[in-house]
Amino acid sequence: MIRRVRLQKLLPFLTLAILFVALWIASPYFLTAGNLASILRQTAVINIMALGMTVIIIAGGIDLSVGSMIGLAGVLGTLPMANHPVWLAMMAGIAAGAASGLANGALITLLRINPFIVTLGTMGIFRGLALLASNAHSVSGVPESFRYLADGELLGVPFVFWILALCAVAIHVMLEHTRLGRYAFSIGSNPDAAFYAGVPVTMVTMAVFAIGGLLTGLASMIEASRLMSGQPTGGEGYELSAIAAVVIGGGSLRGGEGSVVGTLIGCFIMGLLKNGTDLLGINPHWQQVVIGSAIILAVGIDTLQRKRASV
Amino acid sequence: MLLELKDIRKRFGGVVALRRGCLNVKAGEVHLLMGENGAGKSTLMKIVAGMYHPDAGGMHWQGKPVRFRNPADAAANGIAMVHQESLLAPHLSVAENIFLGREDRLPFGWVNRKKAIAKAADLIMRHNFPLSAEWRVDRLSPAGKQLVEICRAIEQGSSLLIFDEPTSSLSRSETDEVFRIVRALRDRNMGVIYITHRLEELRSIGDRVTVLRDGETVHTGALADLSMDQLIRHMVGREVTSIYHRDPLPPGDELLRVDNLTRHPVLKDVSLSVRAGEIVGVAGLLGAGRTELCRAIFGMDPAARGRIAIGGRTSHIRSPREAVKAGIALIPEDRQQTGLATRLPIAHNLTIANLESISRFGFLRHSRERDIAAQYTERLHIRADSPAQLAGRLSGGNQQKVVIAKWLVRGARVFLFDEPTRGIDVAAKIEVFEMMDSLARSGAAILMISSEMQELIEVADRIVVMRLGRIAGELPGRTTQEEIMRLAAFDSTASEVAP
Numbered sequence: 001m002i003r004r005v006r007l008q009k010l011l012p013f014l015t016l017a018i019l020f021v022a023l024w025i026a027s028p029y030f031l032t033a034g035n036l037a038s039i040l041r042q043t044a045v046i047n048i049m050a051l052g053m054t055v056i057i058i059a060g061g062i063d064l065s066v067g068s069m070i071g072l073a074g075v076l077g078t079l080p081m082a083n084h085p086v087w088l089a090m091m092a093g094i095a096a097g098a099a100s101g102l103a104n105g106a107l108i109t110l111l112r113i114n115p116f117i118v119t120l121g122t123m124g125i126f127r128g129l130a131l132l133a134s135n136a137h138s139v140s141g142v143p144e145s146f147r148y149l150a151d152g153e154l155l156g157v158p159f160v161f162w163i164l165a166l167c168a169v170a171i172h173v174m175l176e177h178t179r180l181g182r183y184a185f186s187i188g189s190n191p192d193a194a195f196y197a198g199v200p201v202t203m204v205t206m207a208v209f210a211i212g213g214l215l216t217g218l219a220s221m222i223e224a225s226r227l228m229s230g231q232p233t234g235g236e237g238y239e240l241s242a243i244a245a246v247v248i249g250g251g252s253l254r255g256g257e258g259s260v261v262g263t264l265i266g267c268f269i270m271g272l273l274k275n276g277t278d279l280l281g282i283n284p285h286w287q288q289v290v291i292g293s294a295i296i297l298a299v300g301i302d303t304l305q306r307k308r309a310s311v
Numbered sequence: 312m313l314l315e316l317k318d319i320r321k322r323f324g325g326v327v328a329l330r331r332g333c334l335n336v337k338a339g340e341v342h343l344l345m346g347e348n349g350a351g352k353s354t355l356m357k358i359v360a361g362m363y364h365p366d367a368g369g370m371h372w373q374g375k376p377v378r379f380r381n382p383a384d385a386a387a388n389g390i391a392m393v394h395q396e397s398l399l400a401p402h403l404s405v406a407e408n409i410f411l412g413r414e415d416r417l418p419f420g421w422v423n424r425k426k427a428i429a430k431a432a433d434l435i436m437r438h439n440f441p442l443s444a445e446w447r448v449d450r451l452s453p454a455g456k457q458l459v460e461i462c463r464a465i466e467q468g469s470s471l472l473i474f475d476e477p478t479s480s481l482s483r484s485e486t487d488e489v490f491r492i493v494r495a496l497r498d499r500n501m502g503v504i505y506i507t508h509r510l511e512e513l514r515s516i517g518d519r520v521t522v523l524r525d526g527e528t529v530h531t532g533a534l535a536d537l538s539m540d541q542l543i544r545h546m547v548g549r550e551v552t553s554i555y556h557r558d559p560l561p562p563g564d565e566l567l568r569v570d571n572l573t574r575h576p577v578l579k580d581v582s583l584s585v586r587a588g589e590i591v592g593v594a595g596l597l598g599a600g601r602t603e604l605c606r607a608i609f610g611m612d613p614a615a616r617g618r619i620a621i622g623g624r625t626s627h628i629r630s631p632r633e634a635v636k637a638g639i640a641l642i643p644e645d646r647q648q649t650g651l652a653t654r655l656p657i658a659h660n661l662t663i664a665n666l667e668s669i670s671r672f673g674f675l676r677h678s679r680e681r682d683i684a685a686q687y688t689e690r691l692h693i694r695a696d697s698p699a700q701l702a703g704r705l706s707g708g709n710q711q712k713v714v715i716a717k718w719l720v721r722g723a724r725v726f727l728f729d730e731p732t733r734g735i736d737v738a739a740k741i742e743v744f745e746m747m748d749s750l751a752r753s754g755a756a757i758l759m760i761s762s763e764m765q766e767l768i769e770v771a772d773r774i775v776v777m778r779l780g781r782i783a784g785e786l787p788g789r790t791t792q793e794e795i796m797r798l799a800a801f802d803s804t805a806s807e808v809a810p
Contacts, residue, residue: 176675178670178674179666182659182666182675185659186652189655190649190653192648193650193652195631196609196649196650197631197635198632198664199632256655257654
């Protein structure tokens with residue numbers, strides 16, 4: 001039984017490794033610095049969003065509005081760039097994301113509506129606000145220096161790698177080594193028991209959604225830097241990729257389960273599938289079919305293992 | 312004889328719910344079925360209604376041997392049950408609920424709404440029920456919902472109607488209304504089986520009575536021949552087998568004091584006090600307000616009126632978080648549901664209420680957590696592979712210990728135990744009692760709710776008996792089950808009420 005549980009935890013990692021080796025053999029171009037850097041750049045936005053989603057899902061929540069948040073925070077972060085320093089404008093974008101997440105958390109805890117419904121609603125609200133704030137036009141006129149965020153390099157690797165690494169370490173430490181993280185696990189695992197034990201459920205839920213928003217705000221700035229504009233319609237469907245990454249990486253939508261390492265692996269599995277179909281010249285529409293199947297497969301195997309383990 | 316049950320046996324896993332259930336019901340009588348919590352009344356009735364199958368024993372319906380396959384089969388034979396918790400579709404109308412599942416068969420599954428409403432209205436008028444066929448069921452009071460269930464039963468042409476504690480959620484006037492209807496049904500030569508806990512309402516409704524005790528029928532006879540004392544003796548007069556003995560301690564300072572706690576309609580003017588080293592039992596029948604008292608003290612449903620003092624200081628507890636801070640611990644009845652994060656490791660469950668003690672500069676010290684987990688699993692003899700094992704994989708008794716250990720880690724001083732021995736075996740029970748005793752010896756004040764009267768007598772220093780949201784009286788620990796039952800079930804006279 002113990003061996004099975006270990007296998008189940010290793011499964012995402014094994015999948016990633018097999019995928020990596022398979023692509024290495026199949027395409028001579030795969031293992032070049034240029035290709036690996038481009039995979040990193042392509043997955044950075046979803047990866048950082050998925051880190052936030054990991055925390056939310058561990059706490060038993062879900063956030064469907066993060067895709068729209070990319071649009072809203074992207075617009076609100078690029079608009080000020082016309083007449084303010086780039087760093088200050090970026091702060092505004094990140095703050096917009098955090099505020100959106102906090103709003104989700106507040107609605108969920110104060111009105112006691114379930115997260116699925118609240119974020120389904122704010123998904124529309126944030127998108128509408130993004131279109132209103134930008135007059136439905138993309139926000140251009142961002143300074144050339146802004147490009148560094150997504151395209152720059154530091155110590156020979158893409159700058160986004162360092163951002164991602166920093167976020168991943170911070171979230172990992174938060175989850176495994178702080179009270180907030182422990183409370184998030186306990187609320188996700190059994191909200192009643194957490195409440196009875198005196199866990200500040202309202203505060204933790206708000207904090208968790210705010211962290212998700214903050215990371216989404218940061219991701220929105222990377223997305224804007226990649227496109228060198230703020231797109232009010234940007235980020236559509238990203239929420240599903242972020243959720244998929246968490247689930248493929250072993251997170252459970254029942255709450256109480258998930259990890260930073262798992263989510264990173266989940267994200268890179270999706271990134272490699274995408275990159276692989278590109279390199280091998282497979283019809284890109286197959287990507288969606290393959291990634292969709294991967295989600296079902298991951299959860300299906302997980303559930304089967306669990307059933308067997310519990311007998 | 313309408314219904315005859317002879318020597319019915321039923322077990323669930325290792326638990327014997329019925330060992331010798333006998334019951335005879337005539338047409339045109341109201342037959343009372345009585346017994347303590349867990350005596351087997353509901354199980355027996357569910358067998359009659361086709362929800363359970365008996366393991367052994369005979370059942371005759373209108374003189375013929377029967378074995379009902381399912382509730383629909385029992386209903387088709389003319390047996391209907393009015394449930395404690397309404398089993399109606401709340402969003403549908405009264406008429407739709409009356410005919411639910413037995414609508415007229417029209418082509419294409421078409422439903423003739425008008426005809427159904429007319430039929431239902433006719434039925435309601437004939438019986439003079441205070442209902443309208445077009446009302447939505449979720450707008451009805453509990454009594455109204457029962458009337459709908461009664462309508463269903465009459466419409467099905469039932470000749471036996473089973474009421475499972477129908478008046479436990481009803482007001483006085485609603486109770487009278489239900490009684491009037493029950494008598495009217497009896498006068499139409501229907502048989503009625505009526506389960507109740509409330510001794511004072513019996514005389515106004517019942518003709519004959521059957522008493523169950525520990526899954527066995529111990530008495531059947533006319534109600535008029537029985538005094539209240541005799542009835543109580545039948546209900547609780549078992550051979551007492553003591554499983555535990557506890558030496559009381561000299562009590563210390565008053566740690567928990569509750570004054571005039573009121574929360575309408577479940578708690579009325581509840582006052583009690585528990586000292587350090589004391590175990591105070593709370594007895595009462597279902598719906599007496601015992602769990603509600605716990606919830607009020609623990610801040611989950613704060614009382615509207617009254618005062619709670621912890622360690623001599625008035626505490627304004629509005630949430631469990633504040634209760635925990637004040638030093639109160641709740642070990643709830645449904646451990647899996649509310650006491651334990653079953654998918655997290657034992658160690659995480661142990662420290663969750665006191666993460667401050669294992670944190671430094673906001674970071675958790677995992678080594679300290681491991682030490683605490685090892686220390687408490689050993690101290691409470693929690694049988695686990697390791698503290699990293701998931702709490703859900705422990706046995707019931709060991710889960711209970713984890714829940715208690717969590718509060719020891721927190722350093723709580725006032726413990727509220729809600730049914731601490733439900734669903735655990737005798738050996739685990741004794742361990743729980745020993746743990747409670749050692750808690751008391753270390754200076755904790757314990758309030759213990761239990762439906763097992765014998766358990767309270769063995770463990771508690773004093774027993775507070777609740778009835779309909781009030782304190783009906785207080786008894787010394789060395790009391791008898793008869794005394795407790797008298798207070799719990801009787802409308803006691805003023806002299807018996809605690810000052």
